[in-house]
Amino acid sequence: MNASMKAYNGVPVPEGELIQAGDGKFLVPDHPIIPFIEGDGTGPDIWRASQPVFDAAVTRAYGGRRGIRWYEVFAGGKAFERFGEWLPRDTVDALRQFRVAIKGPLTTPVGGGIRSLNVTLRIELDLYACVRPVKYYPGVPSPVKEPEAVDVVIYRENTEDVYAGIEFQQGTEQAAQLIAFLQDKFGKTVRPDSGIGIKPISITGSKRLVRQAIRHAIEQGRTVVTLVHKGNIQKFTEGAFRDWGYEVATQEFREQCVTEAELAQAPYHGKLPAGKILVNDRIADSMFQQLLLRPRDYQVVCTTNLNGDYLSDACAAQVGGLGMAPGANLSQEYALFEATHGTAPKYADKDVINPGSLLLSGVMMLNALGWKEAATLVESGLAATIRQKRVTYDLARQLPGSTQVKTSEFAQAIIANMDKSIG
Numbered sequence: 333m334n335a336s337m338k339a340y341n342g343v344p345v346p347e348g349e350l351i352q353a354g355d356g357k358f359l360v361p362d363h364p365i366i367p368f369i370e371g372d373g374t375g376p377d378i379w380r381a382s383q384p385v386f387d388a389a390v391t392r393a394y395g396g397r398r399g400i401r402w403y404e405v406f407a408g409g410k411a412f413e414r415f416g417e418w419l420p421r422d423t424v425d426a427l428r429q430f431r432v433a434i435k436g437p438l439t440t441p442v443g444g445g446i447r448s449l450n451v452t453l454r455i456e457l458d459l460y461a462c463v464r465p466v467k468y469y470p471g472v473p474s475p476v477k478e479p480e481a482v483d484v485v486i487y488r489e490n491t492e493d494v495y496a497g498i499e500f501q502q503g504t505e506q507a508a509q510l511i512a513f514l515q516d517k518f519g520k521t522v523r524p525d526s527g528i529g530i531k532p533i534s535i536t537g538s539k540r541l542v543r544q545a546i547r548h549a550i551e552q553g554r555t556v557v558t559l560v561h562k563g564n565i566q567k568f569t570e571g572a573f574r575d576w577g578y579e580v581a582t583q584e585f586r587e588q589c590v591t592e593a594e595l596a597q598a599p600y601h602g603k604l605p606a607g608k609i610l611v612n613d614r615i616a617d618s619m620f621q622q623l624l625l626r627p628r629d630y631q632v633v634c635t636t637n638l639n640g641d642y643l644s645d646a647c648a649a650q651v652g653g654l655g656m657a658p659g660a661n662l663s664q665e666y667a668l669f670e671a672t673h674g675t676a677p678k679y680a681d682k683d684v685i686n687p688g689s690l691l692l693s694g695v696m697m698l699n700a701l702g703w704k705e706a707a708t709l710v711e712s713g714l715a716a717t718i719r720q721k722r723v724t725y726d727l728a729r730q731l732p733g734s735t736q737v738k739t740s741e742f743a744q745a746i747i748a749n750m751d752k753s754i755g
Contacts, residue, residue: 340426341406341415348401351431351701353665356547358432360701362398367426371436372408373675378687379436381743385710386694388747392754393705403430407449408438419449424456427668434669434697436690439677450670454490459661459668460537461544462488464644465696471718472652473730481627482650485554487545488640490661492537493569494529495637502527533569533636535576542577544662545634546585549609557581557589559613560635560643573636574613581611616643623647648672655685655726658692660700667700669693683738686724688714691746709750716749717742 337345349361368383370376383402390398405423412418427433440448453459464486468479500507507528514520522528542559549557559578563571581589592612596602604610614622616639623630623646635643648657654673661668671690679685691714698707718727721734722745728736737745 337429340403340422340429341411341420343404346401346403348403350429353431356664358667358700358702360703363401364432364701365401365403365430366697367403367405367430367433369405369407369423369433369435369438370410371671371675372410372439373437373677373680374685375408375436375438375671375675377679377681377683377685377739378671378690381687381739382690382694385691385713385743385746386698386706388750389698389706389709389713390703392750393703393709398703398706405433407435407453419452424453427453427457428666431665432667432669432697432700434690434694435671437671437673437675439675451495453668454661455495457661457663457666457668458491459663459666460489460491461541461662462486462490462640462644463548463660463662463696464488464640464648464672465658466644466647466651468651469656469715469718471721471731472656473727474650474652476624476650478627479651482623482647484623484627484630484647485548485552485632486640486644486647487541487548487632487634488644489533489537489541489573489635489637491637492533493531493637496532498530498532500528531569533573535572538573538576538636539580542580542634543584545632546581546589546609546611549632550585550588554609554631555604556610556612556629556631558619558630558633559611560616560619560633560639561613562616562639563613564615570616570636570639577613577634578611581609585609619643620646624650644672652727654689655724656688656692658689658696660693660696667697669697669700683740684725685739686726687739687743709753710746712753713746713748713750716753717745720745720749 346365348363348365351364352359370379390400405426407419407423411420438449467483500510502525510528511522511524514522546557559574561570561574563574589609589611595610648654657672659670659672670693673689691710695707695711721731722737723734724739724742725736728734
């Protein structure tokens with residue numbers, strides 16, 4: 333059927349079908365309409381390379397029975413050039429209508445100007461879980477000795493903490509009033525020349541994130557979920573996140589979960605039974621060391637917004653950097669998959685950038701659609717191409733004996749390796 337609705341941003345909706353949502357899952361037709369945002373800087377380069385790979389995988393996996401109906405929507409520089417605004421309302425409405433979308437990187441000025449478009453999209457659609465799987469693909473240059481030991485999925489809260497932060501600039505009347513209020517009402521002293529920030533962390537936001545992380549562990553056969561926090565210092569925000577996480581584990585998933593404290597006692601005596609999930613917690617700064625020294629001990633990490641931002645990038649560095657790091661922003665009803673790196677404008681339109689992050693985000697998207705065969709083809713084709721040392725400049729400069737290829741050539745090699753695997 334045709335979606336038969338208004339054109340968004342003046343662009344007609346293609347022939348196709350709507351994705352629906354129910355019971356926390358997507359109900360996917362054979363020809364879903366999926367919006368895409370090219371992104372800024374190198375975004376168009378990596379999208380031009382990635383879309384043919386996705387289409388090739390779907391065609392080869394399902395022989396034409398299934399196919400994505402791509403629909404471009406606009407944000408960032410391209411939107412501003414066309415419509416005079418960075419994030420048109422039509423774009424948000426389209427993402428809400430079609431439920432599942434994918435995007436390249438979007439630019440955000442530092443220190444002023446527009447607010448982060450990525451953050452705005454997450455808040456507009458209440459995409460409360462930022463999900464970042466991090467694992468190693470053999471052949472990718474890495475700064476650590478055993479990058480293959482890293483295989484972790486990070487669930488980062490996506491709508492609270494610093495993303496919902498309330499700030500008042502140093503020297504303003506608002507900052508002065510708040511500083512005085514804290515002193516007068518609560519006896520809390522703040523230097524008068526301070527900027528002031530407030531970070532909210534709620535029961536609702538914390539519990540729904542932990543809930544989704546534990547469900548992922550159950551569905552994927554993972555056996556460890558780790559709550560990461562700075563609760564030793566910030567007891568009523570970070571510490572509360574930890575406490576609320578344990579409540580979810582012990583009250584809502586009692587049959588599946590065992591806490592670290594419980595594991596040390598009878599009847600477990602330190603041995604996790606088959607089919608159970610260990611739920612533990614770590615202080616944020618310690619967790620950086622743990623993921624370097626003992627990465628095999630961690631499988632699903634669940635944490636607050638700022639901690640998750642740091643940890644996901646640090647983990648990505650161990651397996652080759654953000655160029656090989658996928659990401660998704662999820663709720664029970666919507667999903668926005670994205671490249672996790674920046675726009676790298678100096679490389680724009682040069683056909684040299686690594687599309688790996690967007691390609692692997694597409695793998696996440698295909699898996700979310702339930703199209704696992706197509707997802708496997710993309711991932712295996714990418715892995716085979718890296719093993720052949722046919723890589724873009726960012727990897728080639730660190731990989732002796734490699735052949736440097738363009739972004740478009742890298743994509744063509746992935747498709748060729750799909751055909752070899754099928755053959």
